[in-house]
Amino acid sequence: MNAPAPLLRGLKRLAGPLAGTAAAPLALALALALGSQFNEFPLGIQAGIAVLATVWFLRRRQGAGSLTGWRLWLMGLACALGVRWQYGYWFGQESGVALVALLVWLKWLEARGERDERLVAALTLFLLTAVFLRGQTPLHALAAFAGAGLVLLACARLTLSSFPTQPSGRLDRDVGRTMAWAIPFALLLFVLVPRVPGPLWGLPADARAGKTGLSETLEAGSIAQLARSDEIAFVVEVLEGELPAARYWRGPVLEVYDGRSWKPSPWRVPNPALEATQGPAQVRYRSLQEPSDLPWLFTLERTHALSGAVDVERTATGSWRARQPLLQRTLFTGEARFGEALPENLTPAAIRALTFLPPQVNPRTREAGEALAREHPQAEARLEALAAFFRARQLRYTLTPPAVARDSADAVLFDTRAGFCEHFADAFAVMARAAGLPARVVLGYLGGERNPANGTWIIRQADAHSWVEVWLAPHGWVRVDPTAFAQPERAERSLGEVLLEREGLPLLLRPEWRWAWRLRAQLEAWEYAWNVWAAGFDAERQHRLWRSLGWRPDRALGWALAATGIALALAALLAWWLQRPAASRDPLERQWRRFCRLMARRGLARDPAEGPLDYGERLMRHFPQASGEIEALLRPYLQARYGGTLTADEAAAAMRRALRNLRRRLPQEKSA
Amino acid sequence: MISRGAAPWREGLERWQRRRAAASAGTFTVTHRTLYILPTAAGAGFALTLFVLWLLAINYSLSLGHALVFWLAAVAVMAIPATAANLRGVAIDVGEPEAVFAGERLRWPVMLRAGAPRFRPLELTAPGAQAVALLTPSLGSVRVFLEQNAERRGLVRLGRLRVATRHPFGWFRAWTLLWPTTSAWIYPRPEPQAPPWPAAASLAEETGALSQGIRPGEEDFADLRPWRAGEPLRRVLWKIVARGGPRMLSRREGPAAGTVLLRWNDTLGAGDVEARLSRLCAWVLAAHHQHLAFGVELPDGVLPPDRGEAHLHAVLRRLALFPPEAA
Known part of the structure; x- marks a missing residue:
């Protein structure tokens, strides 16, 4: 929140009442999804997206309610006809993406509650994935992943929409941490989940092809170009x-x-x-x-x-x-x-x-x-x-x-x-x-x-x-x-x-x-690595990796499925571990907890409502032979906590000593 | 009240949940034993979205599409423990609400404390009541009120309390169920236009002009002010409360004099049991307001005349617990 401060301030001013709501990151994500493929749309579609986005923005900013009724249907029909007119056919990859790019704004104009906004988020994720149909360069990847992160943030803000106040800074950090933890496991899944060789339903006739290259016939001038x-x-x-x-x-x-x-x-x-x-x-x-x-x-x-x-x-x-x-x-x-x-x-x-x-x-x-x-x-x-x-x-x-x-x-x-x-x-x-x-x-x-x-x-x-x-x-x-x-x-x-x-x-x-050539050579070397390992990581590449790990590809499917399951289980476990209550930084509290745990193992857990004095008395009644040690442990704790005559560090040191003596005094653990 | 017309499995489920919840009485701390988590409709929708995107990535051999889908799936998996962690270690304490009259709102104070500093948005749901609470690292404990309609007189419990959270992404809902043992008093609703008690009710010698002169419902409304928590209930103008208004007080103190014995048998004209209790309640409040010493004679016993807050509450509790079918 500090480095690009002027930019953020400008964005906030532009967003007006939208700042801090779920709509702000969702709109940014849509801007990334559509912006990175804007050039690929025909002019009519580009104009349609621009108009709908502006209408949406102005209505939302003014707090105008959701759009309903015949106007919405009319706009939907206009969008469909516009796509038909621009592409010349109804169904295809390009026209499909264009239609979603238009309808997502209509859905958003009509959105009334959390459910509708979540549908908009899902459509945005679709458009972000469609970015990869245009190209799989690092820039495309950056746009799509940043957009997906923003969609997740929007989901988190939507979840909190029933709460009166939303401390968005804290929320964003929470969400960001969860997303960061997911990265290593996403990498594992990327390598381990068996790739299904596509295509599943056949590529539409307008699936993208290379722009340049040799043709299948030779005519004068075909190569000179x-x-x-x-x-x-x-x-x-x-x-x-x-x-x-x-x-x-x-x-x-x-x-x-x-x-x-x-x-x-x-x-x-x-x-x-x-x-x-x-x-x-x-x-x-x-x-x-x-x-x-x-x-x-x-x-x-x-x-x-x-x-x-x-x-x-x-x-x-x-x-x-x-x-x-x-x-x-x-x-x-x-x-x-x-x-x-x-x-x-x-x-x-x-x-x-x-x-x-x-x-x-x-x-x-x-x-x-x-x-x-x-x-x-x-x-x-x-x-x-x-x-x-x-x-x-x-x-x-x-x-x-x-x-x-x-x-x-x-x-x-x-x-x-x-x-x-x-x-x-x-x-x-x-x-x-x-x-x-x-x-x-x-x-x-x-x-x-x-x-x-x-x-x-x-x-x-x-x-x-x-x-x-x-x-x-x-x-x-x-x-x-x-x-x-x-x-x-x-x-x-x-x-x-x-x-x-x-x-x-x-x-x-x-x-x-030559110098420029060398610079380009370096860039192209990186591009090659990216194309082979990220953009070009397919079933064949995956099998080769498995083989290098010593798995036979015919059996590797089972292995990979098992590994995927284990990875997911590990992910959940790690997340559980990371989210456990943090060990207290207060030295006094730490010693006190050690003491309570020690006693709990002997079947004398402290009741949540029990104060340290009452608990101590109960323990002394139970272990009369160790009452001196228990008192030696309780006294510094109480003095530091309530009396203020001891500093926390001194008291903690005394408690640690007392705890050591106490361990020797006490009978072995209950189970032993 | 949860398993209304319920299937047998539903009852069995609730018995099982109650057994688990009973493990901690008093302050209820959420542990893995009492924490439930399931995907929400939004979570199912997200899973469907991921599936569609996965098909898209397969069909067009989009390696980076796979990467995106896998990352989102990993985030979803991480969301399970993250959602559960919002609730784990939260201590829930349901306090005793102040006694109210039937028809008023019962406000159950719920104290929520966090085990470890963390951002925890929680949603509380009880029969007929809802509230939200937000625990943050800087705000480790918070008190919210669950407001229920006090419909029937008696000693009531809150019922099943559900504390739930969907944070961070709303794809999973973690919740815990508890049946708090604290209870609240609901006194009978005071009759709005109660007739004065019969003259025979007045026992002491100084009956007459004073006690008959100021009959219930004839207070001077010239100077009223709202009642504040902690002030004696004696000064509340119950007539206004009975009409559904707020608790108001008048600054005028009625003179302390006389003794009345309010009899169950005198309320015969009111109608059924509840109406008779309402009338008795109105009389009790009027007598208390006029600083009379009052006693109540019920079919199952007599409460001897006395004065003061404690006596008032004792009498009102007795009325609240009056068996509904008695005649």
């Missing part, structure tokens, strides 16, 4: 081994070409040869992937095993795909080997499909490809010649290539001779197909920075990349990165170092901003 975003795509922690120098993170593989864009094949024969890639891992890593709209997991090239909370499958193209879009932050562990081609035995039909080019598109590139095929009947030599052709074109690597309407491969190779990775990949794949080599485009990320603060690798959206895989008869699919022909360093160095033009790159990717 991303190069300007320094948002994190995923963070990788190496558990065993070392990452290779060229770190290709593989995503969707695009095998269908329609003359303009590359798409994943909707129908694909299975690839039994992939089974052969099992074997001892050269590197084991853990990746924390940010939410996105797509089901693809970006894995290190040649990742042959993957485990995590989500249900994943390995596609025939060797990428990893979840059954649902990865709308949540996803944590998984991968194992990989490098240096090998991805095996596959293609049937002639498959080879035809994978060398298909639509007619009349990119005529010059096709012609050049067909010429190469005639010159080099052997596949490896043809690929070599293809690479040499690309190198000889001296393509320029740029973020802002000239716009191309159609025949993109022709334009890049013969007209503009400049492009970004997607242009090169597109041109190379087209030309390889024209040369009779089965080819496909891979989307993913390349590189990543090592965070010196915690040793993780951070891969940003700016690291998005695309490259080509070409099938060579005995080996299988071999990676070819045509961007490397234009800019050989790109594969092992970051975009910022490579791109000399610095055309609109994020500031922090520029080399001279």
Whole structure:
């Protein structure tokens, strides 16, 4: 109550008669809940919340009674229609939260007693939890937990509303202490209560997705857009081994070409040869992937095993795909080997499909490809010649290539001779197909920075990349990165170092901003720890923790349930112990109580109404052999207490001595 | 009066609670034996809220949502002993209220003392009476009054007293039950417009002008002032009380003279037993007010004439305990 005094004074003046009532913390909690997601609401909802909150505030401040009748119903109807109008549908996650955000004020306008206010408190708790739907950063957590604390305070004040005076300062401290004691037990519950894997009822269609990221198709310019975003795509922690120098993170593989864009094949024969890639891992890593709209997991090239909370499958193209879009932050562990081609035995039909080019598109590139095929009947030599052709074109690597309407491969190779990775990949794949080599485009990320603060690798959206895989008869699919022909360093160095033009790159990717980069690295290290241990603590993480404690996950459920029960029982016990009457600080009183306890154990408890003199006389009658000691104990007590001739400390010392002698005099305890 | 039309289990429950409460007589100190605690409706509502939030956290895999729900649940668990601790060690003493006439309000003084310094908001409930008490670390003991309507004359007890608390969050109610053994006197209601006692009632020689002159109900209301606690009841104008007014006194002292014997048989015209007692009561008060020595003759005995506060109360108690079915 002392540090932010001016702020508190201002708040109190603003609150007027609301200060000290249950409504004040509840209103603050609602402000936190709605304020931290205010930007996410459409403008109409924002206006509605602002109007209702103002109406509520003014009415409460003036002490106007509760609102009832047709006006309330009308407002409720208006809110529902407003939500329908703003979102275009009735039921969904976003519209549901918006509706509650509006109705909570109506309920409060109508509130008449403690029960109604408690309902408002429950709705506020719902809105506070909904904050986490928007994000789970430390700031979101701070807002939600502070808000929940305020709701609890409001509950406490509501409980006391029947009392004439409410010493709110004392009450707040009491409530705060109870909330603080709950923290260690909340942590225990967090770790021990078995997580139920969601979702339970399926996510609504409008459940939030990632804003940026790769798409599933490749078109000119689709990746260059991303190069300007320094948002994190995923963070990788190496558990065993070392990452290779060229770190290709593989995503969707695009095998269908329609003359303009590359798409994943909707129908694909299975690839039994992939089974052969099992074997001892050269590197084991853990990746924390940010939410996105797509089901693809970006894995290190040649990742042959993957485990995590989500249900994943390995596609025939060797990428990893979840059954649902990865709308949540996803944590998984991968194992990989490098240096090998991805095996596959293609049937002639498959080879035809994978060398298909639509007619009349990119005529010059096709012609050049067909010429190469005639010159080099052997596949490896043809690929070599293809690479040499690309190198000889001296393509320029740029973020802002000239716009191309159609025949993109022709334009890049013969007209503009400049492009970004997607242009090169597109041109190379087209030309390889024209040369009779089965080819496909891979989307993913390349590189990543090592965070010196915690040793993780951070891969940003700016690291998005695309490259080509070409099938060579005995080996299988071999990676070819045509961007490397234009800019050989790109594969092992970051975009910022490579791109000399610095055309609109994020500031922090520029080399001279190293200090800021380091600061950000530290922040991102903390963010990673937060995401893994707090925001990302899921069933998989929990099982790993149990395993490290020596519990087998199949039996761990029972263990965890038992531990939860024990934790709750301990919580209650500790609270009981903490709330027992405090030992008296008065030394005199302490000795007196010791004496009473000693006697009580011998079956002579002091009657509550019995004064020390009467009690002493009764004891002396009972233990005549110890009457001297009893008197020696009583006298200093009475003198200090009622006579004032002795100080409390002196008397306590005398009592302690007398008590020691008395113990020796008395017979053993009754039970003995 | 609690188990009105009660099911057998309810009676059994009360017997069990009474047995536990009887363990401490006199000053009643709340211990774990006499402390009961159960969730309230608000607590059930909070549990339901937590359950819904938990489902929300599961469905959207909100790890921090789980953390929030678990923290709130831990707070709720901590609230159980915190609620019980409000009541544990509280000493409850129900004092004897001042005697009143039927129709007045009976004020039971309840003294509450705390074992250890703590913020303890307590709610007291007895049949027909409610009060709140707030013990704070700086205010270790407090006296509150439970006001009951004094309906029937006699020697009454408070009945079942419940001291409860819902602090800190209102999700649990801890309470203790006691049946205080202190009792209170309720005298019969004085008849408002009582006729004067028959002339034959006056025994002594100086009967006549004086005692008949100032008949009950003819006081001079010129200078009245409110009665203050501790002042003799003799000077209270009972006529006003009987009409439901406050206790007032007149400064005028009636002269002390004469002796009357107020007879049960003379009240025959009043009606049933209660009405006759009311009339007797009015006469007794009038006689006391006029400083007469008065005696009362009842079917089961005679109270010899005397004067003074003690005699008045003795007579009124006798009237209060008059068997209801006697004729």
